Amino acid sequence: MQHSKQLYEKGIIKNRKMLTQSQYADYKFVCRLDHIKTFYASIKSICFSEFGTLQVSEDGLLITVEQGKSIQATLFIAPAFFSEFYVQDSPSFSIQINVLAECLSLFGLADCSIKMMYKGDGAPLLILLEPHDDEDVSTECAIRTTNVEEPIEYELDPNSSSLNTLFMRGPDFSNIIHELDKAAEEYEFTISPLAPHFKIATVGVMQAESSVEVAKSSDMIILFNCRETTVAHYKSQQIRMTNKALQVATKVAIKTDASGLLELHFMMQSENVEEMYVRFFITPLLDNK
Known part of the structure; x- marks a missing residue:
């Protein structure tokens, strides 16, 4: 390497077995x-x-x-x-x-x-x-370690009336992202109490759009909790940065509210059935609609 x-x-720890x-x-x-x-x-x-x-x-x-x-x-x-x-x-x-x-x-x-x-x-x-x-x-x-720089503190308000939460099976959400246009510049996430309930649409270089819709009654959905419609846009590059986590996730939690801040939880199961979690926060584009 x-x-x-x-x-x-080498040799940092002496008598490691002791x-x-x-x-x-x-x-x-x-x-x-x-x-x-x-x-x-x-x-x-x-x-x-x-x-x-x-x-x-x-x-x-x-x-x-x-x-x-x-x-x-x-x-x-x-x-x-x-x-x-x-x-x-x-x-x-x-x-x-x-x-x-x-x-x-x-x-x-x-x-x-x-x-x-x-x-x-x-x-x-x-x-x-x-x-x-x-x-x-x-x-x-x-x-080698260095002094810590405190991470930015992101948080969705759990008491917000616009907080929407849904849980999906990891492989299903991975397939949805895989089906979308890879040349897209933006992803639009819509979560609504009305059909189609959950929708991801893309906008490509030539403004060509593709979308995937999932009803809350779908077998893909484990939990759906939505009180208000939220719509937000994100850079597709940001969403693609979650791909490696998504590929090994057993379940995915998706949360957002009227601010557009997107919270994604990827749950990964180990050999001893314990779970570890990777959480992403993704900020919306400034022209969020």
Whole structure:
């Protein structure tokens, strides 16, 4: 791998097999996943910007990536998802998110366990990977961390009369996006209590339009909660940035209100049936109608 000498340092942790719960006092954050497949897919789904912010608390791990003020993605992993999870002082730091993805792929498609460890300000994020099919092989990575830049806080008002929410099966929503014109410049999302209930329309370079409509009674819809019609436009590039998350999502939650702010939740199921979530916030175009 290019630049491997700069990205990975060997021998950071001495006697890794001797690290016990009592020794965690030296660390602000320690976690272990027995399988990395779902975690790796989730990290790849948010690699659209250079840096990601990691925020750890007793509620779990948040990894946030932003591009300007137009799109934000946050991966949330609850403590129950981990086989080990230890945190103190709720640390926050930033890393190059693509470097984390490269570390996770060092053994290719082989199933691995992963342990992540962080001592505090200025310390690297340590990663230990151990393939399940070869107990004599492991690798150790150290990813440089930087001071955290607080992510933008987006939020839809849960008490708004215009807040609309629908849940769809992930493969169904993926098929809808796949059917739309890939040359489109804009996507128009309409959610309404009246038919067709949920509609996505596109506008292409030559103003050619295509659309897909889904009735709330469709088998694709798991939940439909809509009180007011909302219509908003988004850059198609923003929507396409969610494709990697969508490809592995089992369920998708779609939320928006009169402001046009779009919230997408992608639920991903792991080998042990626990779920992790990737949430996107996408801001509407200024000429939102």
